[in-house]
Amino acid sequence: MKRRDFIKNVAVGSAGVAVSGVKLFASPPAIWTGQRTNKVIILGIDGMDPRLLVRFVNEGIMPNFKKLIDRGGFRKLGTSLPPQSPVAWSNFITGKNPGGHGIFDFIHRDPLEFVPYLSTTGVHPPSKMISLGDWRIPLNGGKIELLRKGQAFWQVLEEKDIPSLVFKIPSNYPPTDSNAKTISGMGTPDVLGTYGTFSYYTDIPLKNGEEFGGGKVYPVEVVDHKVKAHLKGPVNSFHADQKPATIPFVAYRDAVNPVVKIIVQGKEILLKEGEWSDWIRVEFEMIPYVSKVSGICRFYVKQVHPYFKLYVTPINVDPANPAIPISTGGYAEELAEKYGAFYTQGFPEDTKALSNGVFSDEEYWEQAKFVLRERKNIFSHELNNFHEGVFFFYFSSIDQDSHMLLRMLDPSHPLYNPKASPDVKNAIRHLYKEMDEALAQTMAKVDDHTTLMILSDHGFAPFYREFHLSTWLVKNGYTALLDPERKDEGDYYDNVDWDRTKAYALGLNAIYINLQDREFNGIVDPFEAPKIVAEIKEKLQQAKDPANGKKIIRNAYLAQEAYQGAYVDLAPDVIVGYAPGYRISDTATLGKFPKTVIGNRKDKWSSDHCIDPNSVPGVFLSNKRIVANDPALEDLAATIIRQFRMEPPEDMSDKKILEDVQNI
Numbered sequence: 001m002k003r004r005d006f007i008k009n010v011a012v013g014s015a016g017v018a019v020s021g022v023k024l025f026a027s028p029p030a031i032w033t034g035q036r037t038n039k040v041i042i043l044g045i046d047g048m049d050p051r052l053l054v055r056f057v058n059e060g061i062m063p064n065f066k067k068l069i070d071r072g073g074f075r076k077l078g079t080s081l082p083p084q085s086p087v088a089w090s091n092f093i094t095g096k097n098p099g100g101h102g103i104f105d106f107i108h109r110d111p112l113e114f115v116p117y118l119s120t121t122g123v124h125p126p127s128k129m130i131s132l133g134d135w136r137i138p139l140n141g142g143k144i145e146l147l148r149k150g151q152a153f154w155q156v157l158e159e160k161d162i163p164s165l166v167f168k169i170p171s172n173y174p175p176t177d178s179n180a181k182t183i184s185g186m187g188t189p190d191v192l193g194t195y196g197t198f199s200y201y202t203d204i205p206l207k208n209g210e211e212f213g214g215g216k217v218y219p220v221e222v223v224d225h226k227v228k229a230h231l232k233g234p235v236n237s238f239h240a241d242q243k244p245a246t247i248p249f250v251a252y253r254d255a256v257n258p259v260v261k262i263i264v265q266g267k268e269i270l271l272k273e274g275e276w277s278d279w280i281r282v283e284f285e286m287i288p289y290v291s292k293v294s295g296i297c298r299f300y301v302k303q304v305h306p307y308f309k310l311y312v313t314p315i316n317v318d319p320a321n322p323a324i325p326i327s328t329g330g331y332a333e334e335l336a337e338k339y340g341a342f343y344t345q346g347f348p349e350d351t352k353a354l355s356n357g358v359f360s361d362e363e364y365w366e367q368a369k370f371v372l373r374e375r376k377n378i379f380s381h382e383l384n385n386f387h388e389g390v391f392f393f394y395f396s397s398i399d400q401d402s403h404m405l406l407r408m409l410d411p412s413h414p415l416y417n418p419k420a421s422p423d424v425k426n427a428i429r430h431l432y433k434e435m436d437e438a439l440a441q442t443m444a445k446v447d448d449h450t451t452l453m454i455l456s457d458h459g460f461a462p463f464y465r466e467f468h469l470s471t472w473l474v475k476n477g478y479t480a481l482l483d484p485e486r487k488d489e490g491d492y493y494d495n496v497d498w499d500r501t502k503a504y505a506l507g508l509n510a511i512y513i514n515l516q517d518r519e520f521n522g523i524v525d526p527f528e529a530p531k532i533v534a535e536i537k538e539k540l541q542q543a544k545d546p547a548n549g550k551k552i553i554r555n556a557y558l559a560q561e562a563y564q565g566a567y568v569d570l571a572p573d574v575i576v577g578y579a580p581g582y583r584i585s586d587t588a589t590l591g592k593f594p595k596t597v598i599g600n601r602k603d604k605w606s607s608d609h610c611i612d613p614n615s616v617p618g619v620f621l622s623n624k625r626i627v628a629n630d631p632a633l634e635d636l637a638a639t640i641i642r643q644f645r646m647e648p649p650e651d652m653s654d655k656k657i658l659e660d661v662q663n664i
Helices: 050-059 063-071 085-094 153-158 331-339 351-355 361-384 397-409 427-443 469-475 529-542 633-642
Strands: 039-045 073-077 107-110 115-118 121-124 129-132 135-138 143-146 164-167 181-183 198-202 215-219 226-235 244-253 259-264 267-272 280-287 291-297 299-303 309-312 389-395 450-455 461-467 503-506 510-513 553-558 574-578 581-584 598-600 618-622
Touching (some): 050 063, 351 361, 529 574
Antiparallel strands (some): 299 309
């Protein structure tokens, strides 16, 4: 497939370049007047792309960003290696590269037990239990641990009693100990402990429904227009059978009209076809009369006749009564009291419902717009109440919705939907315009004592072709299979012959050497490892797509050369930087081996950023003059700290990004 750039604008270049009349890095007249800073406002806009930003500024739909570009400063922002959100935001939070904070991918592995886990969070159950009949009672508490290392910038500031509000920043679940007001973002699970598992109840057979990732299909029967079903809750670790706790509910379908009445725990919900409920609070009983887990969910009636189709959101942690630590100082409860229930899971946009065909493009976009409205409502009120210190607010919408709908800006994209509504076709443009409105509100709060920063962790690229990295390692003799005939069968490396395997793929950008005395059954001599790493790097960079002759890998990086810090030894040995248009396949991330090395991307998750960092920079804007031509995410923690005339810790990157406070 011939790659076609989905953005027809000049990419952001070096300092001083003008694009369609917008001078990207203009300095005077600056908004800031030189007086001492006592406020820093930071908008974290996940996934905002510099090329799209310029495009929409040129279209005239982002007048406030244009104003900031003209008066302040604008640069591409160097992202992380690899440009995955938990890695990137950890760089920003700590002022370190992954070698310093220890987050290298969405997925890490324990090399001794070879168990995969989500990189930012460790869960440790109670170590002592007693049995009372069918019940198991813990004698000590379990623990949820933030695995990101390094001091967060707001922790440094609080040493001088500078207050901070940090809303939904990724890579901070559970929230790090702090006096700041924080609520966790990306990485926060639903009540099942997953990144988000929706439920879908229907009386029509659904192809491959049992294989859904991120959702569960529940076949139901409609008897006399009545449906009985259950909401699935967390595993009840207190009970001997270890089964999930459940809540029964009943749905009554009107015999003629497209209306359903749902009754759950005494609450009645009347919905028309195509209508969403408000948030509904539910309680799962774990130990009768002793322990309950509270959650919140929303119901969506997809169809009433002739088939019954009911979608239920992932059951979110209830912010009014959180069963797990999602905030510091009771901030979640405070927000719930002021604004009511809201999405607490780290990925609120239900991308998996669209990927699995449960949502149409229009239904996905409706749910995504609700997420943004909810987020902007909280933003408006919290910003209005901000008076000193640091205000950080995170917006997820551009990132998640670009993954799913950026294809709608490119009619040549294989997954472009020509029948989509105008609303869907303009979704990305709408999101950027919404961020411009958020900036307008923010600029109204900026005074002579305020530093304003806007940043994104990465940009975006199209995702046309899937590279099965695991299969490539087999083809090139680095991973050996017990039965080569069943490549695409089994789960999690159960077909790998470890006694003959030199290297394996795990996660989105990582390759590990099967090293002696490090891996649970390593065979590679440490003296031989550098040679194997160099071979893999060279071969990857020569790999070409047989369909069009294009390079699949822009660059492959060696951890020992790319990272610095105390945790470099935990890093993958090779970090793969894919070329735009390519990325690892979903099936290759956790030990499956598709039969072919490369294929077309068919999932509507069809744009991505987990590629070479040089291809997907983020954005950085400020009302102060930006003096660095090449700022990076890890430079910004120290920059924030210096706005309060404090010295950052010595182990933080301390590149000069903004004009000195005392020199202007």
